[in-house]
Amino acid sequence: xxxxxxxxxxxxxxxxxxxxxxxxxxxxxxxxxxxxxxxxxxxxxxxxxxxxxxxxxxxxxxxxxxxxxxxxxxxxxxxxxxxxxxxxxxxxxxxxxxxxxxxxxxxxxxxxxxxxxxxxxxxxxxxxxxxx
Numbered sequence: 001x002x003x004x005x006x007x008x009x010x011x012x013x014x015x016x017x018x019x020x021x022x023x024x025x026x027x028x029x030x031x032x033x034x035x036x037x038x039x040x041x042x043x044x045x046x047x048x049x050x051x052x053x054x055x056x057x058x059x060x061x062x063x064x065x066x067x068x069x070x071x072x073x074x075x076x077x078x079x080x081x082x083x084x085x086x087x088x089x090x091x092x093x094x095x096x097x098x099x100x101x102x103x104x105x106x107x108x109x110x111x112x113x114x115x116x117x118x119x120x121x122x123x124x125x126x127x128x129x130x131x132x
Contacts, residue, residue, distance in 0.1 A: 010049060010051050010052075016052070016062065016066065017066050017067065019048060019049050019052070020044075020048075020065055020066045020067050020070060021067060021070050022047065023044050023045070023046075023047035023048045023049075023070075023074075024044055024047075024065065024067070024069075024070025024071055024073060024074045025070060025073075025074075026047040027043040027044045027046065027047055027074035028070065028073040028074045028077070030043065031077055032077060032078060033077050033078055033079060034076070034077040034079060035072075035073065035074060035075050035076040035077030035079075035080060036074055036075055037075060038075050038076050038080065039075065040075055041065065041071075041075070043074055043075070044065055044070075044071065044074050044075075045063055048063065064113070065113055066112070066113055067110060067111055067112065067113065068084075068108075068109045068110060068111075068112060068113055068114060068115035069081070069109060069110040071113070071115060072084060072115050083124075084109060084115065084124065085106075087124040087125075087127035087128045087131075088102045088105060088106045088109075088124070088127060089102075090127060090128065090130075090131035091126075091127035091130055091131060093131065094130045094131060098127075098130060102127060105120070105123055108120075
């Protein structure tokens, strides 16, 4: 099962995720501080593998972004990313249990597309509340 996930094929899960990190980083390099505009996924799509764009009508879901950190960096730059990182850091200062939860939420933020979900924004607000 692991071999099926980590293959050299361009449409495998690991290749698509690696391409998402690459495309997000290249889009972020255009405007490092303020990003390309919140919700502007076209800036990331410009750097995606051309086969993802070409085959997306036949295979749905290949043009989406699968990680939060690069999506926020590309769309909002460093300033928007601080909105996500600062509450996570502050929660890790509260207690050891909260530090574990904060680290877990940061790992989820970096590896999944939960950055605009209401639940994740609520968790970040909870982190700020705990620190205060």
